[in-house]
Amino acid sequence: MDAQTRARYEAKSKIIKSLAHPTRLFIIDELARGGERCVCELTEMVGADMSTVSKHLALLKDAGILQDEKRGSMVFYRLRVNCILTFFDCVESVLMGRAEAQQKLFARDGIAAPEPEEECCPVPIRMNVSWMAGDAPILTPQIAKAPVRASG
Numbered sequence: 001m002d003a004q005t006r007a008r009y010e011a012k013s014k015i016i017k018s019l020a021h022p023t024r025l026f027i028i029d030e031l032a033r034g035g036e037r038c039v040c041e042l043t044e045m046v047g048a049d050m051s052t053v054s055k056h057l058a059l060l061k062d063a064g065i066l067q068d069e070k071r072g073s074m075v076f077y078r079l080r081v082n083c084i085l086t087f088f089d090c091v092e093s094v095l096m097g098r099a100e101a102q103q104k105l106f107a108r109d110g111i112a113a114p115e116p117e118e119e120c121c122p123v124p125i126r127m128n129v130s131w132m133a134g135d136a137p138i139l140t141p142q143i144a145k146a147p148v149r150a151s152g
Helices: 003-018 022-034 039-046 050-062 084-108
Strands: 036-038 066-071 074-079 125-132 136-143
Touching (some): 022 050
16 A cells, blocks of 8 residues: 555544544434534533543534534534435445344344335445545535435
8 A cells, every 4th residue: 555545544544533432423413303403402412521522523523524613702603514414324334334233143043133224225425536635635515415314
């Protein structure tokens, strides 16, 4: 792997790592539903102290997933890229696939297992990468159509 390819994968890895916490996934879901929220609202929803929530928000902002806007003494966050929801749909598909595989094992062993809720058809994402001076990649998602999210 050459240096440029490695840098692209490291940039992608940083974004994926920023998602690797249940609180951050919850925050993204809440922002997808509510549009934007202030730190105080998110702190209450998460049930953690403000400094902890602020650290999670800063990490997601640094990864390019969120953007913020200061209004007076309050800071509001919103999704910077809605395509992250398509990634969530993909994760749900993986979970569904695992549940289906587990059901087959249960059936084989004669154990009743709960039915999965519904099947998801995620929209494929292609990331276009362009390079600017300073080795900072710019990732631009290209989505075939808007994803359909199940409500509830």
